[in-house]
Amino acid sequence: MGDTKPIALITGASRGLGKAIATELASKGYNLVMVARNEALLHELAGELSVLFETNTWVFSTDLLQPDAAAGIFSFLQENNVVIDILVNNAGIMQNATLMTTTDAMIDDQLAINLRTVLTMSRSAVKHFVRKRKGCIINMSSIVGVNGGIGQAVYSATKSALVGLTHTLSKELGPLGIRVNAIAPGYMMTDMTAQYDEVHNEKMRMATSLRKLGSAEDVGKLAAFLCSDDAAFITGQVIGVDGGLLI
Amino acid sequence: MTEQEKLVHAFADALMIEKEQVTDELKYQSIPNWDSISHMILITNLEDAYKISLSTDDVIGMSSVAIAKDIIGKHGISFS
Secondary structure (H helix, E strand, O other), X not given: OOOOOOEEEXXXXXXXXXXXXXXXXXXXXXXXXXXXXXXXXXXXXXXXXXXXHOOOEEEEXXXXXXXXHHHHHHHHHHHOOOOOOEEEEOOOOOOOEOHXXXXXXXXXXXXXXXXXXXXXXXXXXXXXXXXXXXXXXXXXXXXXXXXXXXOEHHXXXXXXXXXXXXXXXXXXHHHHOEEEEEEEXXXXXXXHHOOOOHXXXXXXXXXXXXXXXXXXXXXXXXXXXXHXXXXXXXXXXXXXXXXXXXX | OOHHHHHHHHHHHHHOOOHHHOOOOOEOOOOOOOOHXXXXXXXXXXXXXXXXXOOHHHHHHOOEHHHHHHHHHOXXXXXX
16 A cells, blocks of 8 residues: 555454544544454444545454464564554453452453553554654543442453553653553443443433533544644643543 | 674664674663663664564563574574
């Protein structure tokens, strides 16, 4: 592909926040590497973005539970001579349970996808960014990673870990021109919160200062800003997109 | 450019030192310029120079110029 658009890699790109981020970045002129389990959904989105924005895309289907997933993704990039400019560590899973009812499998799976994959993906991406002395990593944290949330011991722990990771990587990589920020969404109307009923949604709506629930697009717009040169002096930040939600 | 010259160039560029300072005895963090930041640049320089991919173990283990030669040698590059 002969164009010079910057390339963003997004994990969990097939739906929810990842899809919104992919769409927003495509609309801003980025080409995309889209990673998720569901290859059919990825190809469907790739086709839409190609028509809408003439976006070039590379689709890679993988299960991020696998320890070698990141290695597989970056081998794929190498084989296709793709050098990324941006990494959006978006993929995540949320398995609600009080700690006493949390199984070992729930701990392992959430740690694997929400944290381990972010570490391994970032480690590989850094090599791309070091060559350019420029790069951008966005980690998808959560409001519960900052404030905690009942029934989300493991999930909140992983999202809190991303806050620490974001601060650390911003310090480690800043001298090389690489910016690292995190987004902490509040209660967003996405597939991840589809498990909740209307009563719960209304309760959460009333808990926000703005008396409204967020959308995936709200997160997509912030991600696009953080990726842009308009955010060139912003690093090491954890930015909430929560409508002023109090939890 | 010989393999040795590629190595010297990669080190000198990454660490921002004179080529004469790149000797087998030079060790990681033995001079201020070879710190954790320049080490990352060094790794990518070496990967680009020799068209190889260095593993995390290689990155961690590359603690001197001499050891760098050994590691790169595993990829079929000869310095003799």
